[in-house]
Amino acid sequence: MTWVTPETGLILGAVTVPLLLLLYFLRLRRQPLRISSTMLWVGAVEDLHANAPFQRLRPSLLLLLQLIALCLIVLSLMRPLVEGGAIKEGKHVILIDRSASMYADVHDGETRFDKAKLEAKELITQIHGGGLFSASGGETMVIAFSESAEIVIPFSNSEQQLNSAIDAIDPSHGKSNIEDALKLARAYTTNVDPEQNGMSMGNSAQLELFSDGNISDLNLQALQRGETIRYHQIGDVNDYNVGITMISAKRLSEASDEVQIFLSLVNSGTKTVTTDVEVSFNGIPVGIQQVQIPQRDGDMLGSKSVVFAPFEIPTGGVVHAAISAKDLLEIDNIASLIIAPPKELKVLLCENGEQLIRTVLEGMPLEKLHVVSPQTLVSMIETGETSQFDVVVVRDVQLNSLPQGRYLLFGPPPKLNVFSTFVEGEAQVMLVARERHPVMRFVRFEDIVVSKGYEIVTDTNVEILLEGSGWPAVMGARENGIQIIYVAFDPLESNWPYLRSFPFFIYNAVQYLGRGGDAISNAHRNVGQTMAFDIPSGVDVVTIEESNGDQHAVQVDVNGTITWGPVRLSGLHKISWDGKVQRRVAVNVPTEELDISSNASISIGATKVTSSGTSESSFVQLWPWALGSVLVVLLAEWWVYQRKTGGVSRFHKSRSTQSWT
Amino acid sequence: MSEFGKTVHSRPDKVDALLGSTLMASLDKLDIVARKIFSGKTQGERRSRRRGMSVEFADYRQYTSGDDLRFIDWNVYARLDKLFMKIFLEEEELTLGIAIDASASMEFGNPNKFDFARRLAMALGYIALSSHNKVSLFSFNDQGVKRLSALRGRKRTRDVGQWLLDLIPQGGTAFVDACKTISTARQGRGVLVVVSDCFDIEGTKQGLSYLVGGGWDVFVMQVLSPEEINPLRSGLEGDLRLEDAETADTCEITVTAPLVDKYMQRLQSYCEQIRDQCKRVGAGNVKVSTDIDMEQLLVEYLRSRGLLR
Structure with a gap:
């Protein structure tokens, strides 16, 4: 227990308690009464030792009650505080996780997200509620976060506004990243002291995190100096989930009307789960399988890949995959995929010299492959004839202008703003590729060696698909209605034409560009x-x-x-x-959110925070309760006094008077 | 609280108020009993242990010359041929003394102790006068002893009443001095009934010795009011400064159950001391509450205690 103003109480107690005792020593203003003889009364009083000063303080319930009341008043003036509850002063930032895992059921349809909002509102009541007894002098801000963070309500001391804002938080099925939320919180709370190398002035806000602890970037964060966080765990450690992590489809090259569906399933529980997986196309079931998903092994979730036999989809539509297993998180039990209608492309090819790419394209199921010389291509560009083709493939031809369209270019960079700055690139090997991009699917890049090329100075408008040891090798860009996949070297200046990955790349790029940027196997997105x-x-x-x-x-x-x-x-x-x-x-739903077991503690950098743990104490004011107790004690004192003076005589009236004649 | 112990009933202002006709009728058959043998100056109605001339036979003795021939039992002479004298119990005059405490402490209670004492004295006096006994009345306080002596005959009943009505309770008790005066001024042997609250234990001890030593058959009637017997029952409460009616001493109290318990224990103990003292000197003792019915007191209690028959 802590005392805010102990001196005041001590001084008051030192004055009033002796005063009360003195009043008991002092003679009362007594009512005179003439009686026949005081002889017996004197003796009776002597028997009770009433005349001895210190013995006059014999056990007296009235005195005891008055002393208790006085002590309670003194205690209340000393403003006692006990640890517990929320800190009422200062700034609080409530961080509410609204990622996909927060939509797991907690109880009877109530989700973790619902519970997090409820607990956040209870915290707000603790901080800003309390009516007359409230000592709230602080402000609270609410931030909701998943993939990104948003301020639900800036700092406010209105309990009603804060609760309304929390009620209005929109759901999100994304993965949980706390970095943006911390940045926002710090932006609103940190006062930088310029005289201390930009260090924070004074205390930062108290962070109140309502989450299940499944935050993907938590280990990458660190608490700043003076920053404190309290973790309110939502959900249970033993919660489990079965979900679909990936769905993809592929039209068979030999029969373009047929599509094959691929699924990946995971199980975050500790028991093997048997479930039915059903695939439907435009709402009509087209396949069902019963699969067993193994239990998790430590941190590794149990997983199972499912491949459905090809079925005929002659047109475009929506493929749904659903699992029947009952678990706590339902939103990942269904996955969807858009199937584009089969389309045979018209491709215009222009190569300078060796017909390297032609060989590949001729192996593809195209509606039309038109091969032209560089001069013809230039004239077709000028006349706009290239617009008749779905994709234009150009190798080692310098193009000064490009009309709207989709291009796969090798060699010299085109005259576009995004490729305007370049130098000659030296020999290099390939290091990193965006393997999940449809163009780079099944492209093994590790063996590619380039002797020379064009080192493009890229900006944010360029998407690098393959990064070499010295310069970007493959890029994607859009500009003024032009979509382009650009390879910054001539394949003849590399060993790529001799590698199996080269035809895969050509195939992927032509299909990707020809379908307007949507590959059939990647026609879905994650939250x-x-x-x-x-x-x-x-x-x-x-x-x-x-x-x-x-x-x-x-x-x-x-x-x-x-x-x-x-x-x-x-x-x-x-x-x-x-x-x-x-x-x-x-x-x-993103894969990261499928493991829904709640964490009892989280680690932010080197700081480990247990559930509801906090690095800073909070206090509850006790003086209102002390004052309330005073009233009760005074009531009891009044009752005792009444019994002692009036009521007691009635009590004794029933007593017999012995044997008087 | 100032009403505590204050007399609220009407005070007796006439002789009839002291002794009503109903009570008077029930007292006619009563007589005073003395536990000692007394010799009065005139022949009375009291049986004495001295053989005398009453109609009540006591014994025989042989005739000697000069005896009154009227008392020879001729039937015995006829059977035994010897003269025997019939001896009768002598009926002797008895003096009933009634000593009333007229100190200020008696002016208390509801019913009032002094009024009660006067009514009791009136009743006893009437009984004695009706039985042809001599009645002497005494009242005492620290201002001395007043007396009304040697009353005989029922016709003096009104004198007794008027004398009692004229008494005013005031001052201290001075019981010892009063007893000295009463014992030395005694004109005949008899029964002395002391009516007092006896709030002077030392004075009571000494005074009783004087009275008994003076030949009185003493009977102490300790009169207390209900307020003195059970203060709580009579409404005593609050923070009080008690003032002694005789000595003006004060005592400050806060009425609580423990204090009243102590007081009642003290009162009980004090009454036992009075009783023991009376026993020690051979005096009778009765403690009386003023709210008792007078007829019940006289007809039942005092008869059972041997003061009346």
């Missing part, structure tokens, strides 16, 4: 990613409808594309213009 599409000219605004029915109007930019995101929810998203649903996008 948290951004959608970007080319929209036909003449459309200014498109409507994106989320899986929960929320609609958003998105403006088409000057390049004829829309960009929207990050995507918040899993499920099917519809993109409409001209009053019709023109495209659909399947969004699935």
